[in-house]
Amino acid sequence: MDDDFAPQVRSILRAARERDVAGGRVSVDPRSLGAAVADAKADGRVPVIAEVKPTSPTTEGERRDDPVELAEAMVAGGASALSVLTEPEHFGGSTANLERIRAAVDVPVLRKDFVVREAQLDAVEADVVLLIARFVGDDLGRLHDAARERGFQVLVEVHDREEVARALDAGAEYIGVNNRDLAELDVDLGTFEEVAPAVPDDVTLIAESGITSPADVRRMRAAGADALLVGSAIMDGDVAANTEALVNAEVVEST
Numbered sequence: 001m002d003d004d005f006a007p008q009v010r011s012i013l014r015a016a017r018e019r020d021v022a023g024g025r026v027s028v029d030p031r032s033l034g035a036a037v038a039d040a041k042a043d044g045r046v047p048v049i050a051e052v053k054p055t056s057p058t059t060e061g062e063r064r065d066d067p068v069e070l071a072e073a074m075v076a077g078g079a080s081a082l083s084v085l086t087e088p089e090h091f092g093g094s095t096a097n098l099e100r101i102r103a104a105v106d107v108p109v110l111r112k113d114f115v116v117r118e119a120q121l122d123a124v125e126a127d128v129v130l131l132i133a134r135f136v137g138d139d140l141g142r143l144h145d146a147a148r149e150r151g152f153q154v155l156v157e158v159h160d161r162e163e164v165a166r167a168l169d170a171g172a173e174y175i176g177v178n179n180r181d182l183a184e185l186d187v188d189l190g191t192f193e194e195v196a197p198a199v200p201d202d203v204t205l206i207a208e209s210g211i212t213s214p215a216d217v218r219r220m221r222a223a224g225a226d227a228l229l230v231g232s233a234i235m236d237g238d239v240a241a242n243t244e245a246l247v248n249a250e251v252v253e254s255t
């Protein structure tokens with residue numbers, strides 16, 4: 001299976017498989033992601049999940065600002081929820097960052113990492129955890145159940161319609177379609193447009209990766225996205241202003 005992935009992704013997976021977790025089982029009382037998305041829609045804001053992403057295999061350099069200050073600026077810019085990278089080797093993240101951010105803000109916080117074993121769910125409390133269908137293979141249902149038993153909401157990330165079917169079999173209530181192809185690391189917003197019709201209306205559907213402008217936001221929303229997960233375009237420059245521009249992408253100017 002790993003041969004299908006770009007070398008950077010194979011390296012991420014190797015590191016994920018080797019990462020140990022000390023400590024006991026977590027039990028989470030989560031802030032509702034569904035309610036945060038619904039509140040934004042009711043206010044005429046685009047539901048944006050802004051990502052604290054210090055670096056990545058496809059980003060040059062690393063943003064070294066205090067992650068809590070970045071997170072607070074994203075919330076000030078209108079983000080409905082945050083995604084926080086906890087993967088240390090390739091994304092400059094940490095579980096400590098997530099703990100500090102979750103204590104500082106009142107919006108739901110997604111733990112963005114590459115969980116491949118049940119024990120890794122216990123690394124830190126978060127409102128939502130990510131499971132990547134392509135990485136966990138046949139373990140998706142078991143890991144989804146294990147995460148739900150701990151109280152987490154679960155975002156299942158998919159890249160094609162076959163993975164949507166597997167996510168639904170696992171009981172997914174939140175599905176993210178990643179526009180970034182983990183085999184090649186190419187980004188194509190057409191992926192979301194192709195896959196979204198396979199997701200039932202009662203699932204909260206999130207468009208992930210490659211969203212860089214208000215026009216991209218409108219394109220993903222027109223294709224059925226309930227919410228958008230945006231990292232690089234928010235992290236590049238003034239994070240509050242960048243978030244605000246995407247959150248207000250559907251505001252019609254009155255003259």
Ligand SMILES: O=C(O)c1ccccc1NCC(=O)[C@H](O)[C@H](O)COP(=O)(O)O
Nearest residue numbers: 056057058208209210211230231232233
């Ligand atoms: O972002 C990367 O370079 C990357 C490389 C390999 C595997 C995963 C990667 N990103 C993970 C993500 O899911 C994104 O951080 C997230 O969807 C935001 O994407 P973007 O808005 O394009 O930064």
